[in-house]
Amino acid sequence: MVPITKTKGFYEGQASYSPDAKFIAFTANLFDDQYERCLLEAWKKDKDRPNHFMVRNLSTELYLMDREENAVTRLTHFAESDDRQGRHPWITRSTWSKDGKTLLVGVALRSNITGKIEEERIYRLKIE
Secondary structure, three states, X not given: OOOOOOOOOOOEEEEEEOOOXXXXXXXXXXXXXXXXXXXXXHHHHHXXXXXXXXXXXXXXXXXXXEOOOXXXXXXXXXXXXXXXXXXXXXXXXXXXXXXXXXXXXXXXXXXXXXXXXXXXXXXXXXXX
């Protein structure tokens, strides 16, 4: 096995090749230094309960890696959305269209208090 990403994020997963294999879509929480500081503080409180930490604090976004250039682009910005209403987004799945021009993205919105899923949505994302 050969690693294809080199990030310090807490989570990366759900990778899938585009139909032409030029791109890889994956979910991760690779936001910024402020987000990382918030997660580290939450982790200090919940490190003995990793599941508690994940369902109450961790948000994910969808990223696209160009396999030729090894360039990673963030495709979604659910964590900055104004309609979160005390919830954090967790991408549950994504899938490519046959022509590779669209990704369908499933998102669960979890309560920041209980961690329970309060709403689920599916988005269509055009890839240029």
